[in-house]
Amino acid sequence: MAEDVIGVRGLRMRYGDKDVLTGVDFEVRRGEVVALLGPNGAGKTTTIEILEGFRRRSAGEVSVLGSDPERADEDWRARIGVVLQSWRDHARWTPRMLLSHLGTYYRPYSTPERPRPYDVDELLAMVGLQDLADQKIRTLSGGQRRRLDVAIGIVGRPELLFLDEPTAGFDPEARREFHDLIHRLTDMEDTTVLMTTHDLDEAEKIADRILILAAGRIVADGSADELARRVNKGAQVKWTVDGQHFVHATTDATAFVRELLAANPNIEDLEVRRATLEDTYIALVHSVESGVGTGPIDAFAEAG
Amino acid sequence: MTNPRSQALRIGLRRGWTEFLLSLRSPQDVWFYLFTSTLAVGFLWFNRNNPIEGTELLYTQVTLPSILGALLVFGLYVGPLSTLALEREDGTLLRYKAAPHGMVGYVASQAVYQTAQVVPSVAVILVPSMLLFDGVGPLGLRGWLTMLAVTALGILAVLPFGLIVGSLIPGSQKGGTWGMLPIMVLFGISGIFFPISNLWGWVQALAQVFPMYWLGLGMRSAFLPDAAAALEIGGSWRTLETVLVLATWAVVGLTLAPRVLRRMAERQSGSQVQEARDRALQQWVR
CATH class of the missing domain: 3.40.50.300 (P-loop containing nucleotide triphosphate hydrolases)
Incomplete structure (x- = not known):
C-alpha cells in the first residue's frame, strides 16, 4: 500500500x-x-x-x-x-x-x-x-x-x-x-x-x-x-417506437432493456444513461444541505 | 549544500536592488521624486532671500537640512508602511511565505529597497538646491560624513517602525491615518519650517521624543557653521543626545520588528488576500 x-x-x-x-x-x-x-x-x-x-x-x-x-x-x-x-x-x-x-x-x-x-x-x-x-x-x-x-x-x-x-x-x-x-x-x-x-x-x-x-x-x-454508481444507482432508459419517444427510470437497466427488446422488435434510438457526476453531486449536496439525507450518506461514507 | 537561510538573505538583498532599479524606471516613482523635488526646491526658492533674524544666515541654509531630515523620516516610515500594507493584500507576502525561508528574503529585500530609495530622494532636493542657492550643502568633509552618519542612524531608527506599523494596520486603506497623519503632525512640530523654540514648551518636549526633530537637528549640524547652534535648544547641536535618541529608537525598532513581522506573516493566508481584493473591487464599483 x-x-x-x-x-x-x-x-x-x-x-x-x-x-x-x-x-x-x-x-x-x-x-x-x-x-x-x-x-x-x-x-x-x-x-x-x-x-x-x-x-x-x-x-x-x-x-x-x-x-x-x-x-x-x-x-x-x-x-x-x-x-x-x-x-x-x-x-x-x-x-x-x-x-x-x-x-x-x-x-x-x-x-x-x-x-x-x-x-x-x-x-x-x-x-x-x-x-x-x-x-x-x-x-x-x-x-x-x-x-x-x-x-x-x-x-x-x-x-x-x-x-x-x-x-x-x-x-x-x-x-x-x-x-x-x-x-x-x-x-x-x-x-x-x-x-x-x-x-x-x-x-x-x-x-x-x-x-x-x-x-x-x-x-x-x-x-x-464510483461516486456515480454508489449514490445514484438508477439509470435512465430512452427509446423510440414508431416515431414516439419514451423515457423510463430504473434501478436495473440491464434487465429492463433485455425485457424491452424482447417484447418490442421495433425499438430504435435506444439510449441508457447512467447518473453523471453532476447528478450525483447535486443530489448529494442537496440532501446534505437540506438535512434530509444524512442517514444514507453516512452509510455511504462508511461503505467508502 | 549552502545554508538555505543565508541563501535566502542573499536572494532578498538582490531582490531589493532589483525592486529599486525597477522603481527608477517606473514613471509613477519618477514623477513622485520630481514632485517632492519641485515642492521642496520651489518652497526654498520663494524664500531664498529671507534672512534669519539676528544671524548672518539665510532661511534656505537653515531650512534645507531640516527638510532633508524630515523627508528621510517620511520616506523611511511611509515607504515601508505602505509597501507592506499593500503587499500583504496583493499576495506578494504570501508568495514569500510559501517559499522556504521566503520571509527572511522578503524582509531583507524591503530593507535594501527602502534604504536605496534614500539616495534619489535626498539627491533630487540637495543637488538642485546646491546649484540654485548660495551657501547651502554639507560643510566640508566633516559635514558630508556627518550627513551620512545621521542618515544611517535615521534609517536604523525609522525603517523598522515603518515595517512594524505596516504589519499592524488592518488594511492598506488605513495607510493614510497611520502613515501620513503622524508624519504631518511631526512636520508641524519638529522645527522644520520655523524654529522649534517658537512653540509651547509641551509641544517642544513632545517633538523631542520622535526621530524627526533629531534628524533635522543632525542635518543642520552637518550643513551649518558652529555659530548657528546658538539658534537651537540649549545653544548646542546636542550630538550625544541625537545619537542616544536615534539609537534608542533603533534598538526598540529592531527588537520589535522581527516579532511583529513573524506574527503578521503567520496570519497571512490566501483568504485574506481574497477578502482584500473583494474589498478593493467593491470600492471601484462604488
Whole structure:
C-alpha cells in the first residue's frame, strides 16, 4: 500500500461561533490527484489553507508529508508547492525574472533525484508563457497570470502540490493544457496533487479520486465512477417506437432493456444513461444541505 | 549544500536592488521624486532671500537640512508602511511565505529597497538646491560624513517602525491615518519650517521624543557653521543626545520588528488576500 502524503482526522474549524469544518477525515496517497469539491462556503479553501500551514485549525490531527503543518519548518516548505490566487503582485516584474528569483529559494534543497528549481525556460514552455516571458506581469491577462501562478507553484519541483481553484478564468484551450500539465507532473515527477475546484468536468477528467465537502465534512470519497454508481444507482432508459419517444427510470437497466427488446422488435434510438457526476453531486449536496439525507450518506461514507 | 537561510538573505538583498532599479524606471516613482523635488526646491526658492533674524544666515541654509531630515523620516516610515500594507493584500507576502525561508528574503529585500530609495530622494532636493542657492550643502568633509552618519542612524531608527506599523494596520486603506497623519503632525512640530523654540514648551518636549526633530537637528549640524547652534535648544547641536535618541529608537525598532513581522506573516493566508481584493473591487464599483 502506498504511503499517505496527507492524513486528516477529525479536523474542525470554527470562526467565532460558526463551525466551518465539523470533522473532516481523509487521506491522500503518494502520486494521487485528488479533487476537493463542494458548494461555495463549504470550507474547501479553509481545508487547503490548514494543510498548507497558512491557517491554524481549531481541532483535529493533520499530517502533511509526515509533519504537522502548524509546526513544520522551512525544509518542509521546500517540498510543497502552493498555487496562490495572485492579483497584482510583482506588477513591474517579468515572468522570467519572478520565476528565476523565486526558484533560487529552492536551490539549497536540490538533490540528484529531484533537481531544484525547475529550469525557467522549460517551466515557461510547460505553462505556455514562453512568448510572454519578458513582458511586464502587469500586461498579462487573467488566464496568463493564473498560468504564471501555476508555474510559481511548481518551480521548486514539489513532492506535493496544492491548487486552489487553479483554472478559474482559463479558456478551454488553456484548461486542456493545464490538465496535460497536471498529468505530466504526476506521471513524470511523481507529484501528489490536492486541488479544489468548482468544475465537475475538470474533477472528473484529472482527479483519481474526488472528495465532496458539504456541511463541514467529507460526504463522499471515491472516483467519479464510483461516486456515480454508489449514490445514484438508477439509470435512465430512452427509446423510440414508431416515431414516439419514451423515457423510463430504473434501478436495473440491464434487465429492463433485455425485457424491452424482447417484447418490442421495433425499438430504435435506444439510449441508457447512467447518473453523471453532476447528478450525483447535486443530489448529494442537496440532501446534505437540506438535512434530509444524512442517514444514507453516512452509510455511504462508511461503505467508502 | 549552502545554508538555505543565508541563501535566502542573499536572494532578498538582490531582490531589493532589483525592486529599486525597477522603481527608477517606473514613471509613477519618477514623477513622485520630481514632485517632492519641485515642492521642496520651489518652497526654498520663494524664500531664498529671507534672512534669519539676528544671524548672518539665510532661511534656505537653515531650512534645507531640516527638510532633508524630515523627508528621510517620511520616506523611511511611509515607504515601508505602505509597501507592506499593500503587499500583504496583493499576495506578494504570501508568495514569500510559501517559499522556504521566503520571509527572511522578503524582509531583507524591503530593507535594501527602502534604504536605496534614500539616495534619489535626498539627491533630487540637495543637488538642485546646491546649484540654485548660495551657501547651502554639507560643510566640508566633516559635514558630508556627518550627513551620512545621521542618515544611517535615521534609517536604523525609522525603517523598522515603518515595517512594524505596516504589519499592524488592518488594511492598506488605513495607510493614510497611520502613515501620513503622524508624519504631518511631526512636520508641524519638529522645527522644520520655523524654529522649534517658537512653540509651547509641551509641544517642544513632545517633538523631542520622535526621530524627526533629531534628524533635522543632525542635518543642520552637518550643513551649518558652529555659530548657528546658538539658534537651537540649549545653544548646542546636542550630538550625544541625537545619537542616544536615534539609537534608542533603533534598538526598540529592531527588537520589535522581527516579532511583529513573524506574527503578521503567520496570519497571512490566501483568504485574506481574497477578502482584500473583494474589498478593493467593491470600492471601484462604488
